[in-house]
Amino acid sequence: MRLFIHQLRTEQLLFWRNREAAFFTFFLPVIFFLIFGSVYGNTLISSEHIKGSYFLEAGMIGYGVASTCFAGLGITLVVRRELGILKRVRTTPLAPITYLSAVLGSIFIVFLLEAALIILIGRILFGVPFPSQALSVLVVLLIGAVCFAAMGLGISGFVRSAEGSSAAINAVYLPMAIISGTFFTPKGYPTFLKVIADALPLTHYTKVTRDVMVHGEHIWTDWKQLLVVLAWGIAGMLAALKLFRWQPREA
Amino acid sequence: MTVAISVRDLRKSYGDFEAVKGIDFEIEAGQVFGLLGPNGAGKTTTVEILEGYRDRTSGDVSVLGEDPQRAGRAWRSRIGVVLQSSSLYPNLTPRESLRVFAGYYENPRPVDEVIEIIGLTEKADARARTLSGGQKRRLDLGLALIGNPDMIFLDEPTTGFDPGARRAAWETIRNLRTLGTTILLTTHYLDEAEQLADQVAVLRGGVIVRAGSPAELTGGASETEIRYRQAGEEILERTTDPTRRLHELTSAALERGEVLDGIEVRRPTLEEVYLELTGSEAGAE
Structure with a gap:
């Protein structure tokens, strides 16, 4: 436990010290919320029967989970693996499971802070009330964190070089974030985009988040959506179990 | 130990x-x-x-x-x-x-x-x-x-x-x-x-x-090299008994009142032993 706390603090130091990564994964969803909230926060989104700011708040939390737990974690793991840092950690008495738990715990903290900041900004600037089902919201956030982190672990095994890691992972998650209806409602999409959107975990996760946060629904109401997210999480975990490596690929 | x-x-x-x-x-x-x-x-x-x-x-x-x-x-x-x-x-x-x-x-x-x-x-x-x-x-x-x-x-x-x-x-x-x-x-x-x-x-x-x-x-590589110049000519000798050979060379030179220019005595370095052992593979590096 002492080692876990030690590593968790190290991970937090490493995350905030890396300004560029902290900007893209932590601040960008917050900044987009501010920008798009100012643009169409007061516009009624007729297909969803809610104001733009309500819609965006849940959307940016969905975008946030993808940028922190999926992209941020995935890139970090590839870079550390290729720099030989993971290999070096394995030469120390620190247990691998303690190390990985701290890496995951740290990114969960980052995401929860981000979600809290988005909810706070929504309340102060755009008049979005705090969610009524606080506990359900927390559970939704944690499920998202775990599932997208599993996918982040999985994708790190597919990316070979540190240099290409942000390009490769961003190429996956940015289009996903946009298609999944985090910024705009997918209800008016042409059929081919709808088909893609329906297959993506973030589409379903954003819907669950929105239903629980905005419509005050219980988490189990959207059990079908949750199943899709979980299925993707399991797929990520299986890929990670098969492909995760401690030593650099390019050696 | x-x-x-x-x-x-x-x-x-x-x-x-x-x-x-x-x-x-x-x-x-x-x-x-x-x-x-x-x-x-x-x-x-x-x-x-x-x-x-x-x-x-x-x-x-x-x-x-x-x-x-x-x-x-x-x-x-x-x-x-x-x-x-x-x-x-x-x-x-x-x-x-x-x-x-x-x-x-x-x-x-x-x-x-x-x-x-x-x-x-x-x-x-x-x-x-x-x-x-x-x-x-x-x-x-x-x-x-x-x-x-x-x-x-x-x-x-x-x-x-x-x-x-x-x-x-x-x-x-x-x-x-x-x-x-x-x-x-x-x-x-x-x-x-x-x-x-x-x-x-x-x-x-x-x-x-x-x-x-x-x-x-x-040390296993047995021979020691002795180099010197005599009458402007570069000479290289290999010997297994460098003490004796050096003594002979220097006393002869002293008797003649000559100087052995650029005299150098060396054992093969580890590098030479290594190159010998690893052959062209090492030489190619």
């Missing part, structure tokens, strides 16, 4: 390719052991097996009394490892990195002491990404030392260094030796092995082709 490492008939295959083909050696506690050989000779494979990082195909290996393949965390805390390429958190300073790694061990060395040993006092608070190649390597070494290990593995610790950085690293390694740390060093630089190692094994194509102290290795 206490044996820190013992290796018996160690073999490692990758598919059909046998990288290590049955090697034996022992390292005494407190010694510096140099594993020498060209690229692809099996040095890194051997070291990674000893570090517990790779499983062997067959043979017996004991490092600090345990089988690295099965050893646990207590054993890990007694070894320090410098990998072949630098592996640092780019955004942490040496002081921060050392603190982080110190936290993994029960009885770490004080961070300031390690900073001094590796000679990074002036750069202790600069981000690792801003350090020079040599400084990064010294930080790698510092991270291997922080746990106060009994045994250190150095995989090509000075590859790519300029001569000054190289001497500084050697000095550090000598200091470690005086602290009683056992060191296994791989290198393809002969002068490095000659300067640092008590015992050397030359590895080629997965087998040890020669082993002994640097003096034994060079």
